[in-house]
Amino acid sequence: MLLADIGNSRVHIYNGDEVTHLSHQRAIELYSHKQLHYITVKHQLKDRLKKLDNWRDISDKIILKNAYDTMGIDRKALCLSVSSGMFISAGSAITIDVVENGVYQGGFLLPGIQAYLKAYMDISPALQIEFNPxxxxxxxxxxxxxxxSYGIIASIKLLVEKHQSNKKLYISGGDGLLLSSFLDNAVYDETLIFQGIKNALKKG
Structure with missing residues (x-):
């Protein structure tokens, strides 16, 4: 079964072995004839997606105990990948959530690393830099x-560690591998959201 996480700028498609990252248009061109289950935060695309006979929106299957109403469906799916831990998605924004025994405890959001860099650049062209990995x-x-680079990572790291205690960190997202290299007890896996989707479908 093909699974897709349709974000604001890209579509991430999982075939059970690997994740393919495509633009919205390219994903539809290549996969519209294939059976695919998806979740999406791209509300502007929903009407178009509903017209694809082979694609099925499974957002109603993604149920996370104690999650708040406006919590993003991708965050919920990530939090369903493992029963307990701290879950970080490092993309255009960085989301950090805590789950214990399958129950959502709360979380917070930070700008993504690229958003941090843009904010510095907007202050002054002299502050336009490439992040030092x-x-x-x-x-x-x-x-x-x-x-x-230090200011960005230190601010993220301090907040994570404040709420981490002995929790394992489960990290996904485009900057997830980079971020995981600065954090302790962290695992990076770009398939985590899809593991969460599969767990939700088993229960549903």
Whole structure:
């Protein structure tokens, strides 16, 4: 069974072995004739998706105990991938949620790494940098690039650790692998949302 997570800018399709990342238009062109179950946060696309006979919206199957009404369907799916832990999706925004024994405890949102970088650039062109993935956190930065990179990661890391205690971190999203390298007791897996979808379908 093909599963899809349709985001605001990309479609992520899982065939059971690997995840393919496509534009909305390209995904429809390549997969409209195939049986596919999907969730989506792209509300502007919903009417078009409903016209695809082989595609089925399974958002109503994604049920997370104690989740609030406006919580994104992709966040719910991620939180269903494992029964307990802290779940982080690092994309255009960074979402951080806690689940214990299948019950949602709460969470919060931060700007994504690219949004942080854009905010600095908007302050001044002199602050336009590329993030340093090899940043060391055990000493104070001595360059603008490292200073900005440090400020971004340290602010995320401090908030995560405040709520982490001994919880395992389950991380997904486009910047998830990068972010996981700065966090302790963290696992990066781009299939986590799809594991959550599969768990929800088993119950449904």
């Amino acid at each position: 090899n940043l060391l956190l055990d000493k104070l930065p001595q360059t603008t690039r490292d200073g900005i």
